[in-house]
Amino acid sequence: MASDPPPLPSVAYLGPRTSYSHQAAIECFDPTTHTFEPQTTIEDIFIAVESRAVTYGVVPFENSTNGSVVLTLDLFCDRHSLFPNILVCGEVYLDVHHCLLSTASSVADITRLYSHPQAFGQCEIYLNAYLKGVERIDVSSTSKAAQIAAGDPNSAAIASKVAADVPGLRILASDIEDSHDNTTRFFVLSATERAPAGPLGEKHKTLLSFTIDHQLPGALCDGLKVFKEYGLNLTSIVSRPSRVLKWNYIFFVEFEGHSETENARAALKELGAYCPEMRVLGSYMDKQSRKGTRYNE
Numbered sequence: 074m075a076s077d078p079p080p081l082p083s084v085a086y087l088g089p090r091t092s093y094s095h096q097a098a099i100e101c102f103d104p105t106t107h108t109f110e111p112q113t114t115i116e117d118i119f120i121a122v123e124s125r126a127v128t129y130g131v132v133p134f135e136n137s138t139n140g141s142v143v144l145t146l147d148l149f150c151d152r153h154s155l156f157p158n159i160l161v162c163g164e165v166y167l168d169v170h171h172c173l174l175s176t177a178s179s180v181a182d183i184t185r186l187y188s189h190p191q192a193f194g195q196c197e198i199y200l201n202a203y204l205k206g207v208e209r210i211d212v213s214s215t216s217k218a219a220q221i222a223a224g225d226p227n228s229a230a231i232a233s234k235v236a237a238d239v240p241g242l243r244i245l246a247s248d249i250e251d252s253h254d255n256t257t258r259f260f261v262l263s264a265t266e267r268a269p270a271g272p273l274g275e276k277h278k279t280l281l282s283f284t285i286d287h288q289l290p291g292a293l294c295d296g297l298k299v300f301k302e303y304g305l306n307l308t309s310i311v312s313r314p315s316r317v318l319k320w321n322y323i324f325f326v327e328f329e330g331h332s333e334t335e336n337a338r339a340a341l342k343e344l345g346a347y348c349p350e351m352r353v354l355g356s357y358m359d360k361q362s363r364k365g366t367r368y369n370e
């Protein structure tokens with residue numbers, strides 16, 4: 074008797090379908106060989122990956138206009154260590170063009186606006202010009218906002234044109250983002266043993282988080298100097314407040330190179346001497362210059 078084929082790898086994203094996270098997930102993983110699992114919050118994506126209910130998760134990490142998605146950063150430094158196995162195993166860049174979607178026929182009729190907080194932050198110029206003072210209601214995703222606006226007369230959603238496929242919605246305005254090269258970078262998450270990081274010869278980046286003992290003058294500077302000493306170019310540095318120790322910070326540093334190369338290993342060992350806590354969150358193929366390429370190809 075023939076046995077059942079193994080289940081397809083699954084990808085969790087911030088749903089419902091047509092959200093930007095969904096579009097990023099499709100850009101990254103072939104829909105004919107993966108299933109896609111909508112989640113309600115970014116935390117639910119972390120939970121699904123950590124519990125291995127799904128193979129991968131796709132989460133927004135930063136936007137070219139708005140900066141860090143702090144919700145995602147804070148889940149990486151979760152104080153209860155609920156996600157000890159989560160690794161970043163890939164990245165994907167998505168061009169983000171927002172529309173105003175509504176059942177109303179004119180912008181003048183709109184008295185309520187629904188969207189994800191990230192989207193509001195990326196459309197300030199348009200909103201201040203045409204919808205100043207209109208009530209803004211944060212919802213879990215832009216595609217959720219589109220669904221709600223479809224059932225709420227005199228409201229509108231800020232979402233992508235793909236999200237306009239809800240019956241009754243029409244596009245009242247397009248490309249309302251402040252910056253026309255508005256881009257969001259998403260990370261692909263996996264639990265430890267599933268990372269599709271790609272061969273070491275590829276161009277990689279590595280993300281790590283660490284804390285520094287700031288009682289010692291120059292400790293952060295001394296720690297960061299190791300990247301210079303080992304010729305590792307930094308591509309990002311951000312900090313978030315520690316939720317364990319008031320006025321202490323968790324630093325997120327990204328550098329060019331895979332963590333398993335000889336000089337990255339040596340640099341991380343040296344950096345570790347300055348850091349009460351340090352965690353390599355993952356090495357992944359640099360997709361900035363390879364937009365449109367999928368994982369598992």
Ligand SMILES: O=C(O)C(=O)Cc1ccccc1
Nearest residue numbers: 092093094189191192214215
């Ligand atoms: O709400 C969405 O569609 C998301 O995926 C989060 C988001 C919101 C705005 C820009 C990029 C990602």
